[in-house]
Amino acid sequence: EEQEEDVLRELRLFLRNLTERLMLDRRFKAFVKPVDIEEVPDYLMVIQKPMDLSTLLSNIDEHKYVTIKEFMSDADLIWQNALEYNPDSDPADRHIRHRACALKDTMRVIVRDELDKDFQRVCEEIRESR
Numbered sequence: 656e657e658q659e660e661d662v663l664r665e666l667r668l669f670l671r672n673l674t675e676r677l678m679l680d681r682r683f684k685a686f687v688k689p690v691d692i693e694e695v696p697d698y699l700m701v702i703q704k705p706m707d708l709s710t711l712l713s714n715i716d717e718h719k720y721v722t723i724k725e726f727m728s729d730a731d732l733i734w735q736n737a738l739e740y741n742p743d744s745d746p747a748d749r750h751i752r753h754r755a756c757a758l759k760d761t762m763r764v765i766v767r768d769e770l771d772k773d774f775q776r777v778c779e780e781i782r783e784s785r
């Protein structure tokens with residue numbers, strides 16, 4: 656019903672604002688666009704489900720997410736993939752893992768501090784009703 660679409664519109668506004676803030680943070684530059692498969696030819700041999708902030712933004716606009724949990728499942732792929740593909744002790748790998756951990760923590764803190772718990776529950780009820 657219309658009230659449900661009002662709720663989902665507000666969720667999309669929150670998710671776009673969150674994603675755009677992450678995209679503007681220079682620590683997360685490596686996560687803004689998909690890893691370039693021409694530059695990194697073995698990437699898809701290691702990573703089954705690539706994800707990046709621009710793809711998250713497209714998914715939001717395509718109404719893919721009805722709950723914060725669904726969004727976070729995709730968003731978590733970004734830092735999980737980075738930890739998996741860059742596991743070595745060399746400085747470059749350690750640097751991107753550090754940024755991946757900062758992305759994980761930053762997302763969670765913003766959601767905890769800024770997404771109302773009752774609003775989250777309403778979104779879950781909509782998902783369960785569909």
Ligand SMILES: COC(=O)N1C[C@@H]2C[C@@H]3O[C@]2(Cc2nccnc23)C1
Pocket residue numbers: 685686690691694695736737740741751
């Ligand atoms: C989220 O980003 C990543 O997981 N990576 C891993 C790739 C390995 C290394 O850094 C990345 C891009 C790149 N391009 C050219 C040569 N080497 C690299 C970014």
